[in-house]
Amino acid sequence: MPPRVTIVDVAARAGVAISSVSSALNNRPGVSDDTRKRILEAAEDLGFVPSLRGRSLSAKRAFAVGLVVHRDPYVLESDPFFGSFIGGIETVLDPRGYALILQMGSERVETLDRYRSLAANRRVDGVFLNELGVDDPRIPLVQELGLPAVGVNAGPAFPLPAVRQDHGRGIAELVDHFVTLGHRRFAHVSGPHEFIHGHQRRRAWGDALAAAGMEPGVVVEGDFTYEGGVSAADRVFGGGSREARPVHPTAVFCSNDLSAIGFMARASELGFRVPEDVSVAGYDGIELGTYVRPALTTIRTNPRLIGREAARMLLDAIDACPEGTRRIPDVDVDPAHLLVRSSTGPAPLQD
Amino acid sequence: MPPRVTIVDVAARAGVAISSVSSALNNRPGVSDDTRKRILEAAEDLGFVPSLRGRSLSAKRAFAVGLVVHRDPYVLESDPFFGSFIGGIETVLDPRGYALILQMGSERVETLDRYRSLAANRRVDGVFLNELGVDDPRIPLVQELGLPAVGVNAGPAFPLPAVRQDHGRGIAELVDHFVTLGHRRFAHVSGPHEFIHGHQRRRAWGDALAAAGMEPGVVVEGDFTYEGGVSAADRVFGGGSREARPVHPTAVFCSNDLSAIGFMARASELGFRVPEDVSVAGYDGIELGTYVRPALTTIRTNPRLIGREAARMLLDAIDACPEGTRRIPDVDVDPAHLLVRSSTGPAPLQD
DNA sequence: TCCCGGTACCGAAACGTTTCGGTACTTGTC
DNA sequence: GACAAGTACCGAAACGTTTCGGTACCGGGA
Numbered sequence: 001m002p003p004r005v006t007i008v009d010v011a012a013r014a015g016v017a018i019s020s021v022s023s024a025l026n027n028r029p030g031v032s033d034d035t036r037k038r039i040l041e042a043a044e045d046l047g048f049v050p051s052l053r054g055r056s057l058s059a060k061r062a063f064a065v066g067l068v069v070h071r072d073p074y075v076l077e078s079d080p081f082f083g084s085f086i087g088g089i090e091t092v093l094d095p096r097g098y099a100l101i102l103q104m105g106s107e108r109v110e111t112l113d114r115y116r117s118l119a120a121n122r123r124v125d126g127v128f129l130n131e132l133g134v135d136d137p138r139i140p141l142v143q144e145l146g147l148p149a150v151g152v153n154a155g156p157a158f159p160l161p162a163v164r165q166d167h168g169r170g171i172a173e174l175v176d177h178f179v180t181l182g183h184r185r186f187a188h189v190s191g192p193h194e195f196i197h198g199h200q201r202r203r204a205w206g207d208a209l210a211a212a213g214m215e216p217g218v219v220v221e222g223d224f225t226y227e228g229g230v231s232a233a234d235r236v237f238g239g240g241s242r243e244a245r246p247v248h249p250t251a252v253f254c255s256n257d258l259s260a261i262g263f264m265a266r267a268s269e270l271g272f273r274v275p276e277d278v279s280v281a282g283y284d285g286i287e288l289g290t291y292v293r294p295a296l297t298t299i300r301t302n303p304r305l306i307g308r309e310a311a312r313m314l315l316d317a318i319d320a321c322p323e324g325t326r327r328i329p330d331v332d333v334d335p336a337h338l339l340v341r342s343s344t345g346p347a348p349l350q351d
Numbered sequence: 352m353p354p355r356v357t358i359v360d361v362a363a364r365a366g367v368a369i370s371s372v373s374s375a376l377n378n379r380p381g382v383s384d385d386t387r388k389r390i391l392e393a394a395e396d397l398g399f400v401p402s403l404r405g406r407s408l409s410a411k412r413a414f415a416v417g418l419v420v421h422r423d424p425y426v427l428e429s430d431p432f433f434g435s436f437i438g439g440i441e442t443v444l445d446p447r448g449y450a451l452i453l454q455m456g457s458e459r460v461e462t463l464d465r466y467r468s469l470a471a472n473r474r475v476d477g478v479f480l481n482e483l484g485v486d487d488p489r490i491p492l493v494q495e496l497g498l499p500a501v502g503v504n505a506g507p508a509f510p511l512p513a514v515r516q517d518h519g520r521g522i523a524e525l526v527d528h529f530v531t532l533g534h535r536r537f538a539h540v541s542g543p544h545e546f547i548h549g550h551q552r553r554r555a556w557g558d559a560l561a562a563a564g565m566e567p568g569v570v571v572e573g574d575f576t577y578e579g580g581v582s583a584a585d586r587v588f589g590g591g592s593r594e595a596r597p598v599h600p601t602a603v604f605c606s607n608d609l610s611a612i613g614f615m616a617r618a619s620e621l622g623f624r625v626p627e628d629v630s631v632a633g634y635d636g637i638e639l640g641t642y643v644r645p646a647l648t649t650i651r652t653n654p655r656l657i658g659r660e661a662a663r664m665l666l667d668a669i670d671a672c673p674e675g676t677r678r679i680p681d682v683d684v685d686p687a688h689l690l691v692r693s694s695t696g697p698a699p700l701q702d
Numbered sequence: 703t704c705c706c707g708g709t710a711c712c713g714a715a716a717c718g719t720t721t722c723g724g725t726a727c728t729t730g731t732c
Numbered sequence: 733g734a735c736a737a738g739t740a741c742c743g744a745a746a747c748g749t750t751t752c753g754g755t756a757c758c759g760g761g762a
Binding site for chain 3: 050052
């Protein structure tokens with residue numbers, strides 16, 4: 001553990017004051033080309049890397065941003081969103097010298113405390129607000145704390161900068177796909193109502209059906225899990241086998257892929273063939289959907305892109321923060337589109 | 352954004368020097384009970400929270416540790432390990448005032464650079480070495496950098512502190528289970544050979560079979576993915592249907608659950624019923640395995656526990672670091688055990 | 703009475719940057 | 733040739749802690 005080489009060493013080697021070294025390395029004016037070159041050489045020779053700690057203290061910045069997820073193991077484990085989302089975040093953070101601090105909170109309340117302590121000791125300069133709920137308590141919290149934040153897939157009235165990927169378009173495409181295939185009886189397995197994105201997908205589904213002149217069909221509440229999809233299938237089909245239910249929904253939209261896969265599995269067990277008897281579609285576009293049989297028709301989102309834009313916005317918001325609260329414009333990434341695979345097909349001949 | 356309350360404010364309010372405040376708040380001697388109480392009150396009144404930045408600079412510590420994962424979206428997305436592993440890490444880090452910095456590197460080389468820059472600007476005090484490969488280049492790197500590190504599921508000759516969960520025990524239980532059910536022809540879908548854990552599971556499988564007096568059977572290399580399990584099934588069954596292969600392995604051990612699930616799916620397509628024609632077992636114990644049909648027999652690991660122990664060790668190693676390189680003893684968490692569900696059953700009557 | 707050890711407290715340095723005000727020198731203008 | 737303006741560079745303060753050496757005071761022993 002050799003003692004770190006500091007700006008003082010560089011200054012000594014170049015024969016200048018440390019303030020000149022700082023100016024030179026940060027491309028500030030007031031240093032002659034000659035001196036600047038000498039300083040850069042000295043820094044290079046010594047392998048100088050500015051100390052993040054020194055910079056942090058002086059700049060009053062942590063050079064880090066925070067992401068808090070629920071501790072529920074199943075979230076990071078099975079939600080495909082986070083892996084790609086974090087990957088997208090990283091592509092922006094790293095080149096700008098920022099790092100991502102990941103925290104987990106088991107309970108909703110504990111999650112709030114995480115944000116609070118992150119802000120209290122100034123460990124981060126800003127945070128992501130993910131998996132927003134309706135009336136999410138984190139919103140007033142970050143406002144009160146004066147902590148820069150961006151919302152991910154926030155609702156329309158969200159009072160902070162946000163990045164969104166439109167649900168409506170892909171869902172309208174799905175409804176169109178279903179109707180074209182002759183489907184007339186629909187069902188939706190929603191996400192939990194307390195989450196904005198579950199809420200929005202459900203509404204977009206209802207709107208698109210209405211726009212197509214269709215009956216709204218049945219809606220059962222799921223929870224974004226495989227198991228939720230399984231029990232949703234039981235509810236949609238009334239727990240009966242295919243023979244017992246000659247008239248049933250023939251086109252089902254599940255609010256995410258995982259629940260759609262669970263739904264398909266249970267439907268098969270009940271004797272409903274997919275897609276011959278019932279068409280099933282999901283939402284997300286996770287890898288697993290390409291492997292199950294039949295391969296899952298879905299609406300493919302782009303979490304990586306969302307992460308990238310969210311990170312870009314957050315860093316902008318942080319930069320803008322001191323000089324007045326300049327408002328960062330919201331970003332809408334390319335909407336999610338329908339991806340037709342094998343789990344959807346023509347409506348069966350019944351009625 | 353009210354100006355932060357600092358130790359100076361507390362000192363002023365309590366009418367003492369800042370050094371006394373520091374001593375009082377850190378439970379150091381040299382402060383009378385009377386004064387200490389006054390200081391604590393002042394700190395409380397003002398809502399003082401010590402600045403992490405100031406402490407970092409003074410203590411020459413970042414109060415953060417790093418975890419680098421491959422950017423391959425499928426890793427965080429589908430590998431159940433990380434979610435729980437990180438959860439376990441958090442339970443230790445948080446109470447000790449540490450935070451986790453998560454980085455992603457797409458390539459092996461880039462991953463190395465991440466470690467290097469993490470160390471260069473001293474963003475972290477230590478790192479986890481996960482998904483170790485044979486002759487992993489990160490080992491000499493952290494040694495050269497003098498960066499405290501702990502290995503996760505490292506090999507036996509690993510030169511740094513490590514936490515391990517034994518593979519042998521559960522795999523021996525699985526072999527025993529298979530043999531008791533009358534199986535005599537075996538196959539193994541391995542992980543990539545360049546990863547230590549893939550390597551170890553394969554060897555433990557071979558050893559356990561030998562110990563039971565069985566033929567080693569066929570081994571095909573997989574890649575820990577669902578798709579890898581699918582193509583492994585093709586290779587194990589020679590791509591033929593059940594009728595075309597009257598003699599085939601009847602008991603298959605896949606090196607992780609995801610590939611086992613892929614294997615089962617493809618086996619079904621080829622006409623092999625699970626478990627009537629072929630028994631299949633995985634490794635990990637992911638949630639998905641409880642939902643597929645038949646539910647997957649597996650060997651359940653405990654990533655959360657591994658994360659917890661790894662974090663504990665890393666913090667210990669960091670604390671021990673300055674005062675000589677005191678060696679932290681390795682930790683073996685409770686071994687992984689067999690969890691029998693429905694994908695394994697009696698050997699079919701053939702021969 | 704003198705000294706000695708111990709305790710409570712203080713002041714200042716140190717950590718490694720950035721930034722700001724100031725000084726010396728150069729150049730241009732009348 | 734004096735003065736203003738501009739440039740290159742320097743020194744010191746500031747960021748918020750911890751730590752270390754020092755001072756003042758108090759009690760006890762000779």
